[in-house]
Amino acid sequence: MTWNVCAGTNPYCSLYRRSAQDLAWNIGRYALTGPIKPDVIFLQEFCTGAAGALELWLEKQTGRMWTIQSWGLTSNDGTPYACHPDYQGGSRGSQSVTVAVADHAATFQTYPLTSPPWYVKRSALCATISAKRVKVCGTHLSAGLPNDDRQPGAPYRKQQIRELMAAAAKPGYRTVFGGDLNVAPPDSDYGSAAGRRAIVPAYKAYDECDQRGGRRTGRWTHTSTREDGNVTKKLDYLFAPKGSVRQCHVEQRTSTSDHMPLYVKVAL
Structure with a gap:
């Protein structure tokens, strides 16, 4: 499962300034109620200060052991890119890329990604699960805004x-x-042409969870509100080896975040 929970700095999202316990409950319920029960969860715009609460919640509610690792984003000057405090003024740590792994021991490693010098640094956070001979990597890429990808x-x-x-x-x-x-699919009719081209190598080497046969696109996972109405796009992805995707689900009933949870079931 992957989900940008929009908890860190966006006041228009409902998890903004919510407590660690609230974050854990809202994230955990999607791990329990979706048609695919994830063994691995990727989170973006999560707050590092809530990792312990989420781990305890998942273990209690699923009856499984979970290991959670977070990498906190940093600003261009190297300082933590902090989540805004909760409603009581308490620190929630840094906005993060987070990976949660159930049951099996995992070795985590952070891989810095080439990032614009004028905005936040980006990294991929990977977990190697030797018992299953699987390596999983979650990330949150640059936004492609004028000040980020000019x-x-x-x-x-x-x-x-x-x-x-x-x-x-x-x-x-x-x-x-x-x-x-933060890119649109190659065969979509929205987003920048440069962004659509950027994701092509991933489609060539892997299957994306929600692609439609030979058409490299999928259901929307992000919505933004403008004066002329809501705009929906696919910005969230799960790639797996060719021929291994068995099921894909986009949970489009949530109003908790501006992104929708995305799930994939992969044959091992």
């Missing part, structure tokens, strides 16, 4: 996706990677 050709997201794929690959292991990649 050169022609979306150079930062293009580089980041290539670096993410290199980090996720491990000989003899199955690879699953994804998260909020």
